[in-house]
Amino acid sequence: MNLIASLAAGLIFGFGLIISGMVNPAKVQNFLDLFGTWDPSLAFVMGGAIAIGLPGFWLLGKWSKPLFASAFQWPNKTDLDAKLIGGSALFGIGWGLGGFCPGPAVTALTIGSTGVFIFVPAMLIGMWATKLVK
Template identity: 60%
Template sequence: MRNFLGFAAGLVFGIGLIISGMTDPAKVLNFLDILGPWDPSLAFVMGGASVTAFIGYRLIWRRERPVMGSQFDLPDSTAIDAPLLTGAAIFGMGWGLGGFCPGPAWTSLLIGSSGILIFLPAMLVGIVLAGFAKSSSSFASKGA
């Protein structure tokens, strides 16, 4: 049942990405280019997502535990530190240069968007390199 619900949620998410235009890198880049041919339509997508998340979290936090789990999986740290800011900056640069972020990138692979065959492998290499960097830095800090 858990796998089915995960699949259903992913399917709804992917369909939403396609309908909203998030899988079209030109639309995303036009949203990010406020000094050029700016397209504000994705602001409505983000606004709708923010309202949905706000309401959803208010409903979920009333529960003692998730429907399909024994406990909520929350991050241990809420610190805004250098690794967080560096990761956010790299993510933003990748989004701005490629016009994709991870969810729309995978969805675009299925619909054959141009440039995805370059972006997706580069994204995966970046994820692997970030994992190595994180594990080597935590290893170095434990050894010191």
């Protein structure tokens, strides 16, 4: 059952990224271009996701366990350290440069633009190398 839930969640997530326009790097970069061809759409994507996520996660916080697993794996780190800030800062630079973050980039593999096949392998190498060093 948990694999069916994972598949459904992935499909719905990917669909959300496509209809929101977030698989289009130009749309993401235009959100980030306040002083140019600004497109506020990304704020509506975040707004929509948080509008359902905020009450939803609050409710799930009261459940004792998930439907198809033995326990919730809530994030438990609380440290506000250099890794969090430095890693996020570098992530933002990469996101701004390419207009891609991991979800849209993976989803876009089956759209098939050439650039994705350059970005995603580089991203995977970055993740893998970091994981090895960690």
